[in-house]
Amino acid sequence: MHALAPYRAAFASRFLLVMQYRSAALAGFVTQCWWGGLKVMILAAFYGASAAPAPITLTQAITYTWLSQGLLTLLPWMSDPEVSAAVRTGGVTYDRLRPVDAYAFWFVRSAGWTAARVIPRAALMLSFAGVVLPLLGLSEWGWQPPADLIAMLGFAASMLLALLLSTAMMMLINIITLATLTDRGAIAMTVPLVITLSGNLLPLALFPDWLQTALLMQPFSGVLDIPVRIYMGNLVGAGVLLGLGLQLFWTVAVIALGRFTMSRALRRLEVQGG
Amino acid sequence: MSGLRLWLHFAAVSIKSQAQYPTSAVLLTVGQLLTTVVEIVAVWALFDRFGSVHGWTFAEVAVFYGLVHVMFALSGLCTHAVEGVGTEFLRTGTFDRLLLRPRTVILQLIGHDFRLSRLGRFTQGMIVLVIGAQYVGIEWSLGDVLMMLWAVAGGMALFFGIVVLQGAVSFWTIESLEVANVLTYGGVQAAQYPLSLYNDWLRGVLTFVVPLACVAYYPILTLLDRPDPLGAPAWFGYVAPLAGFVFAALSFIAWRAGVRHYTSAGS
Numbered sequence: 001m002h003a004l005a006p007y008r009a010a011f012a013s014r015f016l017l018v019m020q021y022r023s024a025a026l027a028g029f030v031t032q033c034w035w036g037g038l039k040v041m042i043l044a045a046f047y048g049a050s051a052a053p054a055p056i057t058l059t060q061a062i063t064y065t066w067l068s069q070g071l072l073t074l075l076p077w078m079s080d081p082e083v084s085a086a087v088r089t090g091g092v093t094y095d096r097l098r099p100v101d102a103y104a105f106w107f108v109r110s111a112g113w114t115a116a117r118v119i120p121r122a123a124l125m126l127s128f129a130g131v132v133l134p135l136l137g138l139s140e141w142g143w144q145p146p147a148d149l150i151a152m153l154g155f156a157a158s159m160l161l162a163l164l165l166s167t168a169m170m171m172l173i174n175i176i177t178l179a180t181l182t183d184r185g186a187i188a189m190t191v192p193l194v195i196t197l198s199g200n201l202l203p204l205a206l207f208p209d210w211l212q213t214a215l216l217m218q219p220f221s222g223v224l225d226i227p228v229r230i231y232m233g234n235l236v237g238a239g240v241l242l243g244l245g246l247q248l249f250w251t252v253a254v255i256a257l258g259r260f261t262m263s264r265a266l267r268r269l270e271v272q273g274g
Numbered sequence: 275m276s277g278l279r280l281w282l283h284f285a286a287v288s289i290k291s292q293a294q295y296p297t298s299a300v301l302l303t304v305g306q307l308l309t310t311v312v313e314i315v316a317v318w319a320l321f322d323r324f325g326s327v328h329g330w331t332f333a334e335v336a337v338f339y340g341l342v343h344v345m346f347a348l349s350g351l352c353t354h355a356v357e358g359v360g361t362e363f364l365r366t367g368t369f370d371r372l373l374l375r376p377r378t379v380i381l382q383l384i385g386h387d388f389r390l391s392r393l394g395r396f397t398q399g400m401i402v403l404v405i406g407a408q409y410v411g412i413e414w415s416l417g418d419v420l421m422m423l424w425a426v427a428g429g430m431a432l433f434f435g436i437v438v439l440q441g442a443v444s445f446w447t448i449e450s451l452e453v454a455n456v457l458t459y460g461g462v463q464a465a466q467y468p469l470s471l472y473n474d475w476l477r478g479v480l481t482f483v484v485p486l487a488c489v490a491y492y493p494i495l496t497l498l499d500r501p502d503p504l505g506a507p508a509w510f511g512y513v514a515p516l517a518g519f520v521f522a523a524l525s526f527i528a529w530r531a532g533v534r535h536y537t538s539a540g541s
Contacts, residue, residue: 034460038463042467046324049324184302188302188308201312202316206320207319208319
């Protein structure tokens with residue numbers, strides 16, 4: 001256990017630090033409520049105007065929308081700002097001098113950053129869409145509870161894997177930042193990819209039927225779509241295990257890729273600043 | 275040096291500085307293109323699954339979508355520094371420097387960061403607009419083209435006005451409020467669908483408060499020769515884009531009040 005202590009400390013300190021910035025969460029929250037409300041209205045217009053059967057009900061699509069707004073900061077679309085600042089200022093040398101595994105050290109810090117941003121935002125969104133909207137008599141527009149107890153437990157496990165997978169993907173962006181010295185280009189490329197393929201843009205189930213298998217198998221479904229499907233009871237029984245298995249597989253694969261590319265990037269690192 | 279020449283000079287300097295990181299600039303532009311492409315993919319997926327919505331077809335909605343993105347992209351070319359004035363200029367105190375120069379602050383700000391990457395969004399919006407109009411069967415008479423240019427001008431004024439208002443607020447908050455994205459990006463999102471999809475209060479907001487419907491929905495109804503399902507007269511499409519300019523003018527009044535309120539925060 002002693003060997004893990006520095007990583008645990010790095011995670012905890014980052015988590016507690018970011019937790020201090022609660023007003024940022026509040027500002028983001030307003031934006032996400034508006035965004036979610038707009039999406040719900042558009043979905044309702046499409047569902048209301050059509051008799052065609054849909055793979056998920058409008059109620060499920062609405063819950064999906066609120067969940068994906070609440071979990072917005074879980075999506076791996078940018079580099080860890082601390083890492084990109086370290087790269088720009090030359091602070092990366094300090095990180096290199098620490099007697100810890102470079103990948104694992106950045107990984108836990110990024111995970112702490114992400115977790116601290118997701119938790120207050122998700123809680124705010126849940127209280128708005130899951131409590132305030134039903135109290136206002138708008139429960140059919142709100143965030144519904146999970147399908148059943150098994151769905152709830154599966155969702156909890158799936159969220160943990162989603163955090164690991166998302167951090168592993170964020171590490172790839174960190175490594176691109178390390179190699180190219182700026183994260184702007186990498187962010188510009190990953191945002192559209194992540195938004196679409198995670199299900200944030202539109203629940204993946206609503207894409208055409210012939211795309212469904214491919215959409216489930218690709219790595220980004222693991223950061224949002226799979227947990228939400230488990231929550232809604234859209235993936236049940238063996239489906240839950242398949243979903244968790246996919247998440248686990250991609251997490252391991254992306255970490256392996258990250259470790260490999262990071263060791264290469266560090267070998268030819270040019271330190272900035274002075 | 276006239277204001278326009280000075281602005282062109284500012285923009286040229288900004289473009290040159292972006293060219294120092296060519297890979298990043300290209301990736302940013304492609305990224306902007308992709309970001310907007312995925313949005314039309316979502317619209318397509320919904321139409322693919324549900325057929326049509328309240329009598330609107332995918333091609334018609336594509337015209338809305340394309341037009342709104344074209345306006346937003348064009349105004350976004352030069353508004354980045356106005357948007358970030360709170361964090362980048364007020365908090366750091368560098369705003370004082372802008373005030374000391376013998377030119378209006380807005381002129382200096384719109385030349386400060388000329389975002390070439392917005393051309394990615396513009397390109398995509400233009401392609402969707404042209405293809406959508408093709409499928410809808412718009413002939414593009416001179417009147418149609420003028421109508422579109424007028425709507426785009428109104429839309430640029432409106433988006434510019436929103437950003438100026440966002441900048442004006444930051445004179446009091448001393449930081450750039452991301453909540454304003456609700457009006458810019460959120461507005462784009464809202465205006466890319468026909469107004470008749472929304473419920474009453476949102477229609478009211480989009481017509482009378484942030485008049486996005488006036489620069490997109492009503493002009494396009496006129497272009498498509500469709501009667502308004504909500505009952506606005508046909509001539510309204512011709513005058514509606516004016517609302518964008520009115521919004522921009524009001525935003526400038528707020529901006530000037532903000533500049534008068536300004537006290538330096540730097541050291």
